[in-house]
Amino acid sequence: MPTNFLFDGPDTAPVTILLAHGAGAPMDSASMTATAKALAAAGFRVARFEFHYMAARRYGHRKPPPRAETVNPEYVKAIADLRAKGVSGPLIIGGKSMGGRVASMVADEMFAKGEIAGLVCLGYPFHPPAKPEQLRTKHLAGLKTPTLIFQGTRDEFGTKDEVATYALSHQIEIVWLEDGDHDLKPRKSISGFSTADHLKTLAEAVKAWATRALANRADFRAGKI
Secondary structure (H helix, E strand, O other): OOOOOEEEEEEEEEEEEEEEEEOOOOOHHHHHHHHHHHHHOOOOOOEEEOOOOHHHHOOOOOOOOOOHHHHHHHHHHHHHHHHHHOOOOEEEEEEEEHHHHHHHHHHHHHHHOOOOEEEEEEOOOOOOOOOOOOOOHHHOOOOOOOEEEEEEOOOOOOOHHHHHOOOOOOOOOEEEEEOOOOOOOOOOHOOOOOOOHHHHHHHHHHHHHHHHHHHOOOOOOOOOO
């Protein structure tokens, strides 16, 4: 079965970003939609897709989220299906929470093959809430793919103090969004920032990071963002 995608941004964008959803919300959730539109406004082509269990919910089949690693092949297939649709040029993969985690588990294989140029994670689930001892970071220590992680300082899946103690690859850059929760949303009355502020910061940071990460690629130099 071919992967279904939601697209935002211009067909002519020099860089495409492929995003998977989190464990409990679909690809067209308010958070995913707002993020996709912010990235599209920054000049990216954004493609969103759903893992099979989430797509099945649209037809009344309520399935719980599977173990993240079991859907790794679905992410690899989504990359192939996106290319089959004629999407060429540099591709960055990633996703929200579980989607970003799955992308991070297939990233190095795809990066080594030249299939992708980087990884972007939106609220990485470093550990389950209230279970900081159950880390999901082992594969991140040796990650070779250029990676950008956006994390809210209130994220119960990994706080700033906790993440500072983890052994993470030097290829990983983390952007901390003040007072952001797991959806990167701040409490404006407390932080002084709005969700729109953080989305603007996110889009601008991805644009700057992608320019650095792809600077040596001939296909990117031909049409920079």
